[in-house]
Amino acid sequence: MKKLISTTVLTAILISQLQAVPQILIDAIHGWAAPFNNMSEVSDPAELFPDYDFDYLVVSDIIIEEVLSSGYLQSYQDTVIFNVPEGQEVLYLRYVLEDTSNFQQPYFYIINPLGEYMATSCYGLAYVEEPMSGEWTIIYSAWDELDTWYEVGTGPHFYRSEVLDQYDLVLQMVDNTFMLFQGHLPELTEYEYTQLNTYFQNGGGCLLLRETDMTLVDKPIIHLTSSTDLTVQISLKFPGAPTFLEPPAQITDQDGYTRLSWNANLTAGEEYEILYEGRPPGGMNILSVQNQGEAVQIENHSGLNLEWVSAMVIMIY
Numbered sequence: 001m002k003k004l005i006s007t008t009v010l011t012a013i014l015i016s017q018l019q020a021v022p023q024i025l026i027d028a029i030h031g032w033a034a035p036f037n038n039m040s041e042v043s044d045p046a047e048l049f050p051d052y053d054f055d056y057l058v059v060s061d062i063i064i065e066e067v068l069s070s071g072y073l074q075s076y077q078d079t080v081i082f083n084v085p086e087g088q089e090v091l092y093l094r095y096v097l098e099d100t101s102n103f104q105q106p107y108f109y110i111i112n113p114l115g116e117y118m119a120t121s122c123y124g125l126a127y128v129e130e131p132m133s134g135e136w137t138i139i140y141s142a143w144d145e146l147d148t149w150y151e152v153g154t155g156p157h158f159y160r161s162e163v164l165d166q167y168d169l170v171l172q173m174v175d176n177t178f179m180l181f182q183g184h185l186p187e188l189t190e191y192e193y194t195q196l197n198t199y200f201q202n203g204g205g206c207l208l209l210r211e212t213d214m215t216l217v218d219k220p221i222i223h224l225t226s227s228t229d230l231t232v233q234i235s236l237k238f239p240g241a242p243t244f245l246e247p248p249a250q251i252t253d254q255d256g257y258t259r260l261s262w263n264a265n266l267t268a269g270e271e272y273e274i275l276y277e278g279r280p281p282g283g284m285n286i287l288s289v290q291n292q293g294e295a296v297q298i299e300n301h302s303g304l305n306l307e308w309v310s311a312m313v314i315m316i317y
Contacts (some may be wrong), residue, residue, distance in 0.1 A: 014118055021053060022168035028058045029125060029158070031172040031209075045171075055167065057158070059124040061096050064153035066127045073140050080138040080152065084131050088154040091131035093138065094124055098147035105182045106142035109149070114275045122183035129157070129189055147264075159192045164199040222274040227268040234274065235261045244277040 021247065026033055033056055034044040045054060069082040070276055086188055093108055103260060108121040115132030119126045131154075142148065149190070164170055188196065238258045242251065245260070252259040264272050290297045 003083040021051075023166065024052065024054050024169045024171055025167040026056050026163065027172040030188055031174050032185075033058070034174075035173060035175065042060060043251060047292050049245055062092055062094060062125065062127075062158050063155045064094075064151060065090055065155040067153040070151040070153075072141075073150060076142055076145060078140040080140065080150070081135060082138075082152055083135055084133050084154065086133040088131055088133075089129070090157050091128040091136070091152070091154055092148065093119075093121060093126045093152050095121065095148055095150040096124065098149070103181055104143045106140060106146070107183065109139040109141075111139065119186070120183060122179075122185050123289055125186075127186070127253070129191060131132070136270075141191065149251060154172045157191065159195055161195045161198040161202070164195065165202055165203060167204065169205040169207060170196070170199070173206050173211065175210070192260040196278070220276055222276075223265060224266055224272040224274075226268060228268050230266040230268075232264050233261065234264060238276070238278050240247055242276060242278045245276065 004112060027224075036044070066085075069080055069083065072081075081172055083288075091110075093110060095106070095108065097105070105121070108126055109117060110119045110126055110128060112118050112128075112132055113136060114132075118128045118131075128265070138152065140150075169183065176185060179185075196206060224232065236259075237254075239256070240258065242249070242258060242260060250261040258278070260276065262274055264274075266272050
């Protein structure tokens with residue numbers, strides 16, 4: 001870490017809220033180092049803002065002080081058994097694929113001495129805080145017979161406020177669309193939330209950019225067919241405001257929803273298609289923000305600390 005690769009943040013508005021040439025940490029353990037190529041709405045921060053300094057929190061920043069097991073896995077499935085001593089801060093598993101061109105990542109399932117599932121891997125890493133002592137098991141599963149180097153061991157926690165304090169902003173980009181191939185991104189633990197909140201109280205900034213989670217976009221399509229020529233009327237209640245209609249519809253605003261109506265002339269044996277998209281009312285409703293001249297009134301609708309989430313929204317605005 002602290003490589004200070006020349007890159008930048010995600011929005012010029014956000015940059016203007018920070019000091020000149022801010023130091024920005026992209027959390028590539030709880031998020032991605034850059035959006036995937038098909039996320040055309042957001043490009044790589046390094047390409048968007050080349051004049052700002054970025055660093056990346058990545059798997060290689062993990063410190064393993066005591067190696068408990070390591071080696072190569074080459075079959076489709078395998079099992080690794082090892083013992084964890086008492087009083088360890090974090091149990092780590094990290095792995096490296098010999099063939100980095102393979103989009104499909106292998107799966108490592110970490111099982112504690114009680115036979116309980118504790119974690120699975122994502123893009124090179126899995127970890128368990130305060131692991132119990134005793135015999136642990138890792139179940140390995142892969143789609144191909146690839147050479148996979150792995151290392152299991154214990155060490156200090158990588159996510160500490162004194163590490164975060166080196167930066168003006170922590171940026172986390174989250175997208176689980178490809179979890180089938182690359183695994184679930186680890187969520188921040190209670191300990192990590194505490195460290196992040198301490199960092200924020202010390203003047204740091206936090207930004208979560210959540211891309212699509214499983215569903216890229218809902219695009220309703222209506223297909224109509226008939227064995228005879230026919231004139232029909234289609235009417236539906238849409239919970240929000242339409243943003244795209246093809247063909248155009250008759251729109252009637254009603255309490256809490258929009259009425260969309262089409263008159264369609266069907267030709268026997270041919271398909272009639274209706275496309276529509278819309279925007280739901282109210283958005284995510286995490287915070288209500290009202291501009292009152294020289295002041296901003298913010299109402300918190302989430303379970304997070306009001307001061308923490310308010311500052312994130314103020315930075316974005």
